[in-house]
Amino acid sequence: MVYILETELLEDKSIYFSLTKVFGIGQFQSFLLCKKLGLSYNCKLSNLTPDQVIKLIKFIENSNLLINSHLKKSKIMVTKNLVQIKAYRGIRKIRGLPVRGQRTHTNAKTASKFR
Known part of the structure; x- marks a missing residue:
């Protein structure tokens, strides 16, 4: 390796x-x-x-690629920013619901498990 x-x-x-x-x-x-x-x-x-x-x-x-820890940090910062400004995606993330418009009536069992 x-x-x-x-x-x-x-x-x-x-x-x-x-x-x-x-x-x-x-x-x-x-x-x-x-x-x-x-x-x-x-x-x-x-x-x-x-x-x-x-x-x-x-x-x-x-090159200007974000890789490994830098990419992970930037993804965390984006989600923290969404939560902070109380955007729709941030609120859905806090509640543990699907963020990208999936249906919740029957298929949101896996999304609500990942809290």
């Missing part, structure tokens, strides 16, 4: 899929990162040289 960007990535998987394990990097961002760095997305993480790994880490850090 390789420890990159506060996440342990599997060496036997391709770069494309192993980068998606980082919180905040999805499949599209992973594809773009591979394309911009000139890496084949089929190439396994174990086949990368240490220079390529360092280049990958520096490129992700220099």
